[in-house]
Amino acid sequence: MKRILIAIVLLGLVASPAVAKVDLVTLPNRDTVQLTIYNSADLTLVRESRALTLKHGANRLQFSWANTLIDPTSLEMLPKANADKIDIQDLTYPPRVTNLGVWNISSEMSGKVPVEITYLTSGLTWRAFYMGTLTNDEKTMRLQGYVVVTNTSGEDYENAQVRLVVGKVHILDQIAFLARLPYPFGRPNQPYGIEGSIKVKRDCMLAKEVMTECDASYALDEVGKKEIIKEGLSEYFLYTIEGSDTIASGWSKRLPSFDVAAVPVVNLYKYEEERYHQQVVRFLSFANDVKHNLGETPTPGGNITVYRTVDPDGHLSYTGRSAFKYIPVGEEVELNLGPVENVLVEPTLMDFSTANYLFHPNGTIRGWDEIRRHKVDVKNTREIPVKIEVKRNFDTTYWDIETGGDFGAFEAVDKDTVKFTLELAPRTNKEFTYVLTTYHGNRIAAWKPRTADSTGPN
Numbered sequence: 001m002k003r004i005l006i007a008i009v010l011l012g013l014v015a016s017p018a019v020a021k022v023d024l025v026t027l028p029n030r031d032t033v034q035l036t037i038y039n040s041a042d043l044t045l046v047r048e049s050r051a052l053t054l055k056h057g058a059n060r061l062q063f064s065w066a067n068t069l070i071d072p073t074s075l076e077m078l079p080k081a082n083a084d085k086i087d088i089q090d091l092t093y094p095p096r097v098t099n100l101g102v103w104n105i106s107s108e109m110s111g112k113v114p115v116e117i118t119y120l121t122s123g124l125t126w127r128a129f130y131m132g133t134l135t136n137d138e139k140t141m142r143l144q145g146y147v148v149v150t151n152t153s154g155e156d157y158e159n160a161q162v163r164l165v166v167g168k169v170h171i172l173d174q175i176a177f178l179a180r181l182p183y184p185f186g187r188p189n190q191p192y193g194i195e196g197s198i199k200v201k202r203d204c205m206l207a208k209e210v211m212t213e214c215d216a217s218y219a220l221d222e223v224g225k226k227e228i229i230k231e232g233l234s235e236y237f238l239y240t241i242e243g244s245d246t247i248a249s250g251w252s253k254r255l256p257s258f259d260v261a262a263v264p265v266v267n268l269y270k271y272e273e274e275r276y277h278q279q280v281v282r283f284l285s286f287a288n289d290v291k292h293n294l295g296e297t298p299t300p301g302g303n304i305t306v307y308r309t310v311d312p313d314g315h316l317s318y319t320g321r322s323a324f325k326y327i328p329v330g331e332e333v334e335l336n337l338g339p340v341e342n343v344l345v346e347p348t349l350m351d352f353s354t355a356n357y358l359f360h361p362n363g364t365i366r367g368w369d370e371i372r373r374h375k376v377d378v379k380n381t382r383e384i385p386v387k388i389e390v391k392r393n394f395d396t397t398y399w400d401i402e403t404g405g406d407f408g409a410f411e412a413v414d415k416d417t418v419k420f421t422l423e424l425a426p427r428t429n430k431e432f433t434y435v436l437t438t439y440h441g442n443r444i445a446a447w448k449p450r451t452a453d454s455t456g457p458n
Contacts, residue, residue: 028052031114035247036163036238037124037149044124044153046070049080049116054107061103063117068154069179072101074120085109122179123153124247126164128257128302132284134265134319136309138384141265141286145257145299147239151247159244162255166237166300166326230297237297263292271345272391279339280388282320287332299327306337343386344379350433358442367442373435376407380424390420398439398447405432 033048052061065072072093079086085108092102107113126149133142147164151157229240239257247253268283270276284306289295303323307316320337327333351373358367380386397415408422408430422430439447 030158032161033157033159034161034163035124035157036165037126038165039126042122042125044121045118046121046157047116047118049114051112051114053112054086054105054110056107056110059105059107061105063101063103064099065101065155066099068121069123070119070121070153070155071179072099072119074118075101076118077103078116078118080114080116082109082113086113121153121155123151123249125150125152128300130302130304132263132304132306133316134306134308135262138267138308139264140262141284141306143258143260143263143286143294145259146254147241147257147300148252148254149245149247150252151249154249156246156248158246160247161244162241162247164239164241164300166239166298239297260293263294267387269340269343269386269388270391271388272393273347274393276339280343280345282337282340282343283334284320284322284337285332285334287330288327289330295329298329299333301325301327304335306335342381343388344377344381345388345390346377346379347390347392348375348377349373350375356443356446365441367444368440369443370438370440371435372438373433375431375433376420377429377431378422378424379429381427383426385426386424388422388424390422391417392420392434392436393417394436394438396438396440398444400437400447402435402437403432404434406430407432407434 028050031049031051033046036045036047038044061077063075075091077088077091079088087106089104089106092104094100094102126147128145128147130146131144133144135141149162149164229242231238231240241255241257245253245255263286266285268285269280270283271280286292287294288299301324303321305321306319308319309315310317320335322335322337324333324335349372351371353371354368355371356367356369357365360366374392376390378388378390380388391413394416399416401418403410403420406422407420409420411419411421413419420432422432424430
């Protein structure tokens with residue numbers, strides 16, 4: 001088990017350092033530890049409490065962070081009791097010694113004193129992932145969120161309260177870089193030593209601001225059940241996971257985030273050759289709002305695996321997997337679950353011809369029309385109704401279309417794309433046709449542009 005070393009040593013009040021007798025008084029363990037992980041910046045604020053045993057007079061507290069990714073310039077210590085009798089004078093980094101800092105403390109009392117030690121470290125990250133379980137009719141979905149916390153910081157954190165920050169943090173230096181410096185502020189007389197000190201000071205100020213903002217209390221609603229406390233902090237959102245967890249260095253741990261029983265969803269199948277080739281692709285959408293039993297906080301981006309309940313015993317079948325980005329409150333997300341084989345769209349070019357030729361007096365062709373007749377077969381082999389969008393893209397903006405058959409709803413999406421939207425009952429198929437006329441050369445003059453509010457063929 002890896003552990004930061006803290007030792008209290010006594011130093012004679014009147015003796016010089018060269019002759020002073022140094023006694024090891026105690027090696028205190030952490031009483032509590034809290035991790036606030038800023039994923040976007042590879043930054044974690046660690047707040048730990050320890051009970052130090054101080055002697056009356058001068059004390060020295062040695063802090064060693066060897067083989068960890070702690071930024072030593074971010075170290076802070078604050079007495080939580082008898083603060084008026086304890087003076088933390090300075091924090092020094094002994095010369096020619098790496099990974100070691102010494103706090104000089106003057107105490108007007110003897111005995112145990114609770115202190116809070118804070119610092120920044122890198123190497124602790126988290127990512128969100130989700131599991132969606134569709135009901136048999138696929139109208140609603142149980143949405144379960146999880147977070148995986150990974151610790152490569154070199155330090156074990158036992159019984160830690162874990163808090164996750166959603167949102168980007170602006171920092172000037174990467175903590176991982178600061179942690180790997182051989183000396184906390186770099187070597188003297190080097191540019192980084194001066195500029196870096198300023199930057200580090202800004203980082204420490206940031207850490208203090210974060211610590212203040214994040215200093216929110218929480219309560220346990222139910223014994224034995226993990227809860228996620230979600231709080232908005234200016235541009236950030238803070239997720240506090242109830243209770244404590246031990247996250248050893250080199251390990252990852254999955255923690256529950258939320259569990260919403262019935263999120264209304266929309267299933268939509270899409271066919272568009274230019275984007276999905278000859279395949280029908282399934283999409284699942286929902287919104288992060290109250291209407292969908294969500295909407296209290298933004299949803300962190302992550303991967304989602306979707307299953308479907310197939311029988312009353314709760315057996316599941318795999319439906320698809322997708323990824324989505326950060327979903328703000330009120331925004332909708334559409335998940336691409338990939339191609340399917342149980343919904344089919346098959347367009348066929350039935351006929352091609354040309355007409356309305358225009359000729360130059362010298363006999364060359366100056367314009368003509370191309371006429372293509374298409375048939376589109378749409379088939380639903382599923383046991384539930386489905387909704388399908390079929391988009392057709394043209395290679396020109398000068399076109400007219402005539403539709404026929406059971407084509408459902410029709411609209412011109414843009415200057416060279418149209419969309420047919422059909423709803424099919426279980427195990428049914430539909431067929432529709434369209435005749436596309438495109439204008440070329442001087443025949444473009446005969447084409448009549450569609451009006452801005454046009455939603456159908458000319």
